[in-house]
Amino acid sequence: MMKLILSVQLLFSCVLGQVAEEGLTGRGLVSTTNGPVLGFRDHGIHTFKNIPYGADTANTRFQAPRRPAPWTEPKVCTEYGFIAPQPTGNDINGTVQNSRSSSIFMEGTGTVNDALYDGVRLAKTRNVVVVTVNHRVNGFGYLYLGGVSSDYQNANPGQADLILALEWVRDNIERFGGDKNRITIFGQSGGGAKCATLMAQPAAKGLFHRVWTMSGAQITGRTLEHAKETTQTVLAKVSGADNTTRLSALLNMSMEELRVVLSPAGNNYAPVVEGLTLPRDPFFPTANEQSRDIPMVMGNTYDETRNLIGGSNETLFNLTWETLPEAIERNVRQYIGNMTGSQIASDYRTHYPELSPSDVFFAATTAARSWKSMQVQLNIRVAPPHSPTWVYYLRWRTPTKEGAAHAFDIPLVFNNPSAMKQTAGAPGVGQLADDASLFLANFATTGDPNGFRGGKDPRDGGRKRDYWPRYEVSERRSMLFDVPVEVVSDDRGWEREYFMNEIYIQPGT
Known part of the structure; x- marks a missing residue:
């Protein structure tokens, strides 16, 4: 077959x-x-x-x-x-x-x-x-x-x-x-x-x-004002008497030249709300009416920033309590509003006394940078009339310093754990990839990650899996991708509440 x-x-x-x-x-x-x-x-x-x-x-x-x-x-x-x-x-x-x-x-x-x-x-x-x-x-x-x-x-x-x-x-x-x-x-x-x-x-x-x-949310798009600012940054790198001349040069550059010119704008490229192709923000102030009834799964990993931030700075794996506050400030300033690195370090140390300074850094930056954006989008998505939504978190950790880092769920849902060196041959990864890929296939087939209600699926020999409930604000039940998979209520609720009081602004918009 x-x-x-x-x-x-x-x-x-x-x-x-x-x-x-x-x-x-x-x-x-x-x-x-x-x-x-x-x-x-x-x-x-x-x-x-x-x-x-x-x-x-x-x-x-x-x-x-x-x-x-x-x-x-x-x-x-x-x-x-x-x-x-x-x-x-x-x-x-x-x-x-x-x-x-x-x-x-x-x-x-x-x-x-x-x-x-x-x-x-x-x-x-x-x-x-x-x-x-x-x-x-x-x-x-x-x-x-x-x-x-x-x-x-x-x-x-x-x-x-x-x-x-x-x-x-x-x-x-x-x-x-x-x-x-x-x-x-x-x-x-x-x-x-x-x-x-x-x-x-x-x-x-x-x-x-x-x-x-x-690990991907788009609550708001770029404003025209900010999009035009990025354009001016790019055009300033191009020779020409005016923007019309510079645009002509931009259109005739080689691909290599164009890469250099576009790079000064950094990560400030995102979908622009220009009123035509994108007439409104995707998830602000409400979910879009046209997609309200479309079933949706949202997921994140436990250790998003161990490679997103730690991958380019080895010193972050060897922080002390003295260097921790400054590291937090330097890496997630735009996400923490009026909070300070010292305050966050102290509160996390009190709540999680077993964590090392580096563990606190990666936990706090993951919660502030990655989880919060999904949580904001999620709250808007499940507000009345309660669009069909399921949530998962990758808790299973690889035997590497990255743990459950950003993108480590990709080889699992593709049922292809050998494609990533961190997941290849890791204990339990075969079972988890089997579970994650079946959830995805069930969702694609039926619009529900459980497929047949109760978690049974004859294509997998009828093996019983935990029933994955829809996400509701009253219980906040989500699926933990682990060995075995597990359904929990309000996973890491303290961290969710801790950062939700600060206004979230979508980076780059």
């Missing part, structure tokens, strides 16, 4: 795919709406890499993508294309008998070419079609030029890439054995934030039916 994974490199139009053998004919030739594509078999999986869903963006830099020109000869889709933001293209065709739910993964700022996002095991063990999407990121996808030229009034070409990819999936997924009425988008970090943004974009309405985010 073979299954399909479609991976769309949206930046310049790419779709990868792997599909069930019993439905494909011949050598795995599939006729898409753009033309025929040819894939290959690998370990019981039909795979299609680099299927174009959009045209080369070389002539539409910083603008919405265009559909690719149709072709008649089969495109051989056996190799990944260039990593974003460089142009790519290739596709595959096929016909499958059984209709499967389809899960579409959107990476943050990396590339879905990474082995971490290999969907072979997820497709093979969970009977789903897996699609991974590349698209324009950072300044390539979110530099706002509407204040310079009327040709760029429609902002957010990175989001437009994702919408075009979703349209491609809607029009073609059944040719690969998928179900166009059961499309799940899931993303991690920046990819999760982009999923949240899609929930507020009119052009994305009806293109997906469930959302699963991992």
